[in-house]
Amino acid sequence: MIVMDGGAPLSARTFDLGLAGISLTSEHKVNVGATGQIVFEMLVDGKPQIVHTRGKANHCIFSGGEFKIGFVFLPLDNDAAGAITKFMR
Numbered sequence: 001m002i003v004m005d006g007g008a009p010l011s012a013r014t015f016d017l018g019l020a021g022i023s024l025t026s027e028h029k030v031n032v033g034a035t036g037q038i039v040f041e042m043l044v045d046g047k048p049q050i051v052h053t054r055g056k057a058n059h060c061i062f063s064g065g066e067f068k069i070g071f072v073f074l075p076l077d078n079d080a081a082g083a084i085t086k087f088m089r
Contacts, residue, residue: 002026002069004036004057012069014040019084021055021072029067030057038071044086053080 002010002024012026022038030036035056041048055071062068076084 001039002028002030002036003039004030004034007036014042015068017042017084017087019073019076019081019088021058021070024069024071025066026069027066029062030060030069032057032060035074042083042087044083049083051080051083053077 002012004010010026010028010030012024012028014022015025016023017040022040024038033056035054037052038055039050039052041050043049053076054074056074057069058072059070060067
């Protein structure tokens with residue numbers, strides 16, 4: 001889910017994830033340079049964990065009937081950084 005500053009929640013699916021950012025696909029367009037809250041779920045140590053973080057949209061392109069959106073994470077808190085690190089191992 002994406003909640004851009006001043007906007008309503010938008011549904012999205014995770015496409016790629018790293019410590020620097022996340023790529024999502026969505027039927028909704030976001031403005032490049034805009035910031036917002038990103039909420040996603042992933043398995044960490046075999047258990048589902050919900051991660052809340054802030055990001056800045058660095059690209060949004062329409063391809064294959066959906067928008068491909070890239071976010072650069074704004075400074076991650078320790079919980080989010082730890083969860084992503086564990087997930088990537």
